[in-house]
Amino acid sequence: MPEPSAVSASLRLPRRGLERLDLLLLCVEALDLNGGEALVWMSEQLGFSALFPNRVELWKRRCHNPLRRNTRRGDLDPAETDALIRLLCALADRLYPLLRALLTSAEPESVRQQRWELFQNRLSALLRERMNPRRVGVQTLLDAERGAALRRQLVQSLALATGTGGFERLRASLADPAA
């Protein structure tokens, strides 16, 4: 894992990318009940203490998501976004068995449905707590039917962000232009 200072040739993420990055982190928290703590712990493990000295600083960076209740204006520094992406990839790597269990079609439909319902309930609780419910994106994610495809897309993105090549893939994806 490269040093935080060595994160170079970085891309400045658009608002849309920051939104997706925070939503993916929220999915990690929905999958792991201790996800908030794991985020801080992983940040220390990866040597990002200088960038995110405490959980408040980490939270402030995540508040650049325009869907948040208390959103912050402005862009994030490329080194900070790269560090957040590395954190996300490392956490997703730890959760890969859970992600895989959600994506597999090898198990009975009832079991899969139960898993997705559990994930949806946890994600909805986090969304209601932290996001602006007037935003269409939040309303879609909260909707059981309309949000199903979007939730699956988020879980699939997390799964593809794992492994040795996941960071580069996810970083390029977050820099996509808006449709």
Add this chain to the structure above:
Amino acid sequence: MKQTLRYDQPSCRLRVDGLPDVSTGQSADALGIITGWSLQWSGRPELEGRKDHLLALVAVVLPYARHLISGVGRPFGAVEDPVRIAPAPESGHHCLQLRSSQPDTAPLELKLDDAELTDLVRLLDQFRLDPRLQLKLDLPEPRPLRPREVLRRVPRRQRLVAPLAGALAVVVAAGVGLLLPDPPARSPQPRSVPAGPAPDAAPERQS
């Protein structure tokens, strides 16, 4: 001298056999020449092939995964290429088609679900980023998609709604405009001759 690289994922296992390229000064534990490979899937036939086939698999599957992570599922590889991958009609599935170089051999088609595809992507990432593999792979760096590629994410019907509604509004407005009656033509009013002298007429001198 012979080297074997092994990579494991829950649903598949890759074994790559080869040799170090001593002519370029590679160490004994490096692999610079691929002599063969095999990919084992749980509950599926084992795949084997030459170096070209493995490189074709990497060159098709990884860009497909790059697009998929952005929510854009589109086919990669032409129909006559050794490897082709495309989204399957069923949601959450992908069709991987492998065409043998042996004549009269029908192409093998594998239907992978999202979990199996992710396993394959992780496996190929492990292989291509292995420091022991000292072989130049001409793979493009992952880059942000172009706006046109991102548009594929939005269904065509949804994409066409706004321009069609705009065009329809213009047509309706033009039609309503044509239905409106023309204002009646006015006949020109005769001008009355002013009683007084013209303002610019020169005053007459009285002698």
